[in-house]
Amino acid sequence: MSKKDIPMKEIPEILCDDNSGKRYTRGRFLGKGGFAKCFEITDHETKETLAGKIVPKALLVKPHQKEKMTQEISLHRSLNHDHVVGFHGFFEDKDFVYIVLELCKRRSLMELYKRRKALTEPETKYYMKQILLGVVYLHDKKIIHRDIKLGNLFLNNEMEVKIGDFGLATKVDFEGERKKTLCGTPNYIAPEVLGKKGHSFEVDTWSLGCVLYTLLVGKPPFETSTLKETYSRIKKNEYRIPHHVSPAAKTLIKRMLCNEPSSRPSAKEALESDFFNGYIPHKLPTTCLTMAPRFPEMQTQSQRKPLQDINGSDNTPAQMAGKKSEPNEICNNESPDFHMGELFEQLTKLIDSNPSHRNPVNMDEAEDPAANPVLWISKWVDYTDKYGLGYQLCDNSNGVLFNDSTRILLYANGEHIEYIDKDMSESYYTIRTYPDMLVKKVTLLKYFRNYMSEHLLKAGASMAPKEGDQLARLPFLRTWFRTRSAIVLHLSNGTLQINFFADHTKIILCPLMGAVTYIDDNRKFRTYRLSSLEKYGCCKELAHRLRYARTMLEKLKTSRASTARIKDQS
Structure with a gap:
């Protein structure tokens, strides 16, 4: 059975x-x-x-x-x-x-990886240092975890890493004992486990090497489309480190992914490697779950590029106020169309399966809260007859997309401002210190913020400002339009949000997670994987909204207004 x-x-x-x-x-x-x-x-x-x-x-x-x-x-x-x-x-x-x-509200590094792919090096150092400290503790207690992978590395509300899931863990009973059980997860499994040669603490070092590589490169080192080929590459130690990875990181990866277990560093030795020299952030903001932070020290492919050199600047975040960043097409997780094509394909595949024609008795099976959106628009006000559209994100940050296609963002701490010009170049200021040319726009930003706080109901939970928020970067409202029945909002991280006027339901689609969040008329949040809805079916209400979303996405894709408001659609 x-x-x-x-x-x-x-x-x-x-x-x-x-x-x-x-x-x-x-x-x-x-x-x-x-x-x-x-x-x-x-x-x-x-x-x-x-x-x-x-x-x-x-x-x-x-x-x-x-x-x-x-x-x-x-x-x-x-x-x-x-x-x-x-x-x-x-x-x-x-x-x-x-x-x-313990409850880890920010899910795991797997969800972070799916939304972000490759991380910046300071972030990777931040996470890896904490993971290694945890593994040193486990090994000192004579425990081998044996299933270290992104999905078992959890994040709490403070963005601190917690190692979890001890279902495959084992205790070493005597010095030199070699375990024989074949266990682990394919992309992270060590060659000595595959070869059934007996294994010990070194298998955790191997898995940590795979984690380090995945965080820096954006995909696991030995991943292929088949298990057989993946295992073959692991046994042959066949992987390639891209040029953009720093020399210190390359050296550590090679040491950790050494075929000979005895030649790998212990977790303690890995912590002492040159990779952990230099800048490591003390805290990270929750916005890192969806957008690369803005470190003064760096200039990476996954970030809108600051003018400072990646290794040459010692500026603190506070010193960055008023600094300008160059325009960079890779500001949207390396997707030139802001993931619209990806989302369109996902929706088409689901809709073609006629999900509402099957009895959705298993909709609960399709539910996956791990794919919940990190940021969505909880309030908005349309004042485009004069100025533009103001909005508030669920973390209490605010933004305005002005009629002239410029944007201004006020972060959740109420202190930091980001101004995005028509050419997509960014400048950072504070609420008290900004150039004269922005006086009118900052005044309007404050007006929108105050109006939404006083008059509008919030459609989601707040996130209180935290230490590390000075490093935050927010997705911005890329474009929007209204129809007779809904407002359609598209963020720069690929999130497509549709708020329906008649019944106040909402859907939030994330192409990176392949998921939809449905907020019903009772304001209840439910998140589903699109692939699971294809398998299990869904209710007619959600199917109707998903078909509508695909139609709206077609309008977005065909519109030439890529960075501002699209004229009202019928």
């Missing part, structure tokens, strides 16, 4: 730990993987929000499955480190095992 054929009990709304007397309310669905479903859970007593990993006992029938679960709990509960997902306890009832974990 397969997993899908096993009848599943309903997960209770209130989770009760009879041993400790603790009670938790089950909240928002977070996702699923393996045997488990994950939810936000709230402790009745402390009101703390945590993550509940819930495993049906009906799926733990074989001895090795129970043993694996026991081992995972046993290892994870023994750990306490800043860069390891916190373990808060476990309990069970007759139907389920409940594991209570």
Whole structure:
């Protein structure tokens, strides 16, 4: 009997730990993987929000499955480190095992990678340093993780990395012990595991090398279209490091991806490598989840290029106020059409499958909160008869797309301003210090901000300003238009948002995640992978809005107004 054929009990709304007397309310669905479903859970007593990993006992029938679960709990509960997902306890009832974990609200590095592909080197250093600190701790505790990959490296609200998922982890019982189990994830699996030669701590170093390469290059080092070819490349150590990767990073990658395990550096030695010299940001803003930050030290392919040399500037972010950046076509994650073609293909494939003609009993199966949008437009006001369109993003940052095709952005901290000229060049200022030519536009920006704050209802949660926000960069409103039934808004990171007037429903489409978020008339958010909707079907309401989105996208694609407002469509 397969997993899908096993009848599943309903997960209770209130989770009760009879041993400790603790009670938790089950909240928002977070996702699923393996045997488990994950939810936000709230402790009745402390009101703390945590993550509940819930495993049906009906799926733990074989001895090795129970043993694996026991081992995972046993290892994870023994750990306490800043860069390891916190373990808060476990309990069970007759139907389920409940594991209570630290909540990592910013998902994992996998979602970051899907939205951004290659990261900047300072960001990569920031993440890798934290991951390595966590791995040093695990290895000191004689634990090999054995499944280090982007999807198991989680991010909390402060953008700090936490190593999680100890389902494949094992403890070394004596010096020199070699483990024999074939386990891991194809793109990250070490050659000695594939060769069944016995393995130890060095497999984690190999996986870390794959993570480092993926973050800097934008794809895993050995990835191919087939498992057989990927494994062949791993065994032959066949990969290529692009020219743009710095010498120090190249050296570390080569050392970590050495075929001979004994020649790889330990996690501690990797931390001491030259790669970690130079600038490493102390904190990163949440906007990094969708847009490259603006470091004064750098000039990368994934960023609108500052005039400062990549390695030659010691300017602090504060010193950047008033500095100008050159126009750069790669400001939209290296997509010349702002991902419109990609999204059009995804929507066409889904619509051609007639998703609403199948009974969407499994729409819940298609739900994937990991693909939730990072930023979307929560408020807008149309004053184009005089000035332009003002809008607020869900993180409380504000922007205006003026009628003359210039743009101004006020960041969530209420302090930093970005001005984008008609030729797409950028200048950075503060709310108190800016040139005379911007006096009128800054005044209008403040007017729009105040009007939206006082008069308009917000369509989404706020994100409070945090340390590191001075490095933030925002997607800007690229173009928009109104029809009789909706307003269509297209952001520079590829996000297409459509707000329907009649019932106040909204859809937010992200081509990079291949996902749609549907905000219904009760303001409930649900995010679905388009490929999953193709497989499971969807309700008529959503199918209708997706067909409408494709029609609107066609208008955007054929319009020559690539950076401003498109005239009202019928």
